[in-house]
Amino acid sequence: MENIKIQKYEDLLLKNGLKRTGARLQVLDVLSNRNSATSQPYLENIIGKAIDRVTLYRILKTFEEKGIIHRILDNQGTANYAICSNSCTAHNHHDEHVHFNCNNCLKVYCLAETKIPPLKMPAGFEVYSMNLIVSGICKDCKQHTN
Ligand SMILES: [Zn+2]
Ligand SMILES: [Zn+2]
Numbered sequence: 001m002e003n004i005k006i007q008k009y010e011d012l013l014l015k016n017g018l019k020r021t022g023a024r025l026q027v028l029d030v031l032s033n034r035n036s037a038t039s040q041p042y043l044e045n046i047i048g049k050a051i052d053r054v055t056l057y058r059i060l061k062t063f064e065e066k067g068i069i070h071r072i073l074d075n076q077g078t079a080n081y082a083i084c085s086n087s088c089t090a091h092n093h094h095d096e097h098v099h100f101n102c103n104n105c106l107k108v109y110c111l112a113e114t115k116i117p118p119l120k121m122p123a124g125f126e127v128y129s130m131n132l133i134v135s136g137i138c139k140d141c142k143q144h145t146n
C-alpha cells in the first residue's frame, strides 16, 4: 500500500472514531482501488485468507453504519460494497444514485452522476432510502463485443 493512500484511509477511520487496524485499512484499500462495487465473495476471496470471515463481516457492517461504504444487492441477491461520497455520515446515507448491474461481467457500478429522480409518493408514505438497479451491458463489455 502507498503511504499517501494509507494516510487517507487513516484519516477516514479517525474521522469516524474508528481505531486503525490492518484489516480495516486492507478493506478500504480493496474497495477504493476498484472502478466498480466489490462483491462480498470477491472480498472474501482476496482478503479472506488474511482476515477471518467474522472479522470481515463486522468491518463491513461498521463501515456501513458509519457512512463510509454502502451496500448494493445485485440482481443475484449478492451483497456488493462501494465507498460512499463525502456527504454520507453515520446512519445518514445519501447514495441516491443509480446502480448498474452488467449482465455480462456481473459487475455493479455506482453511477454517481446519475441521480435517482425524486419520486412522488402517496400521502402518508415516508421515504428513508431508495435503491435503483439498472441492468444491461456496461461500457467495458460493450467495447469488447463491438
Ligand atoms: Zn453512503
Ligand atoms: Zn460488463
Ligand SMILES: [Zn+2]
Binding pocket: 070, 072, 082, 095, 097, 099, 109, 110, 111
Ligand atoms: Zn453506489
